[in-house]
Amino acid sequence: MLVLFRCPRCQQPNQATLQPQGGTIACAGCGLQIAYQAKDVAQGHLRRCLVCPSDDLYVRKDFPQKLGLWIVVLGFAASCVTWYFRQVIATFAILFGTAGLDLLLYLLFGNVLTCYRCHALYRGVRNLDRHGPFQLEVHERHRQIVAREQQAQQLTASQP
Numbered sequence: 837m838l839v840l841f842r843c844p845r846c847q848q849p850n851q852a853t854l855q856p857q858g859g860t861i862a863c864a865g866c867g868l869q870i871a872y873q874a875k876d877v878a879q880g881h882l883r884r885c886l887v888c889p890s891d892d893l894y895v896r897k898d899f900p901q902k903l904g905l906w907i908v909v910l911g912f913a914a915s916c917v918t919w920y921f922r923q924v925i926a927t928f929a930i931l932f933g934t935a936g937l938d939l940l941l942y943l944l945f946g947n948v949l950t951c952y953r954c955h956a957l958y959r960g961v962r963n964l965d966r967h968g969p970f971q972l973e974v975h976e977r978h979r980q981i982v983a984r985e986q987q988a989q990q991l992t993a994s995q996p
């Protein structure tokens with residue numbers, strides 16, 4: 837199991853391999869160490885996020901969403917050019933081709949588990965069925981918690 841996360845202290849992006857017997861996730865930037873136990877990662881399952889206190893995780897495709905978007909945008913731009921030159925067959929070939937490419941990439945990429953709160957990403961987790969797909973309400977709830985925490989931090993930081 838692999839985790840990709842942003843350090844909660846210095847915000848540096850990090851990557852760590854999770855050991856089944858438990859251990860620590862360390863930040864390469866500031867040296868922060870986050871301990872986890874064997875029961876947290878028992879049999880390749882994941883019950884909660886190891887980086888932050890949240891236990892809300894969702895399943896999504898391990899697919900760079902920006903790449904998918906760019907394929908569609910470029911395909912559309914190219915089809916506008918061929919449409920302008922009245923190349924009808926070429927236009928449809930490009931549109932169907934890019935849609936097909938998107939679908940193919942989508943099918944090729946596996947699933948990953950993502951934390952709603954800190955956006956840590958877990959690869960190689962087993963039994964993903966116990967976690968649902970992305971839900972906007974849960975996302976919104978965590979976004980508000982994070983915003984409130986940041987506000988509280990700013991308040992304490994601004995006090996003399």
Ligand SMILES: [Zn+2]
Pocket residue numbers: 843844845846847848863864865866867868
């Ligand atoms: Zn750090």
Ligand SMILES: [Zn+2]
Pocket residue numbers: 885886887888889890951952953954955956
């Ligand atoms: Zn998290």
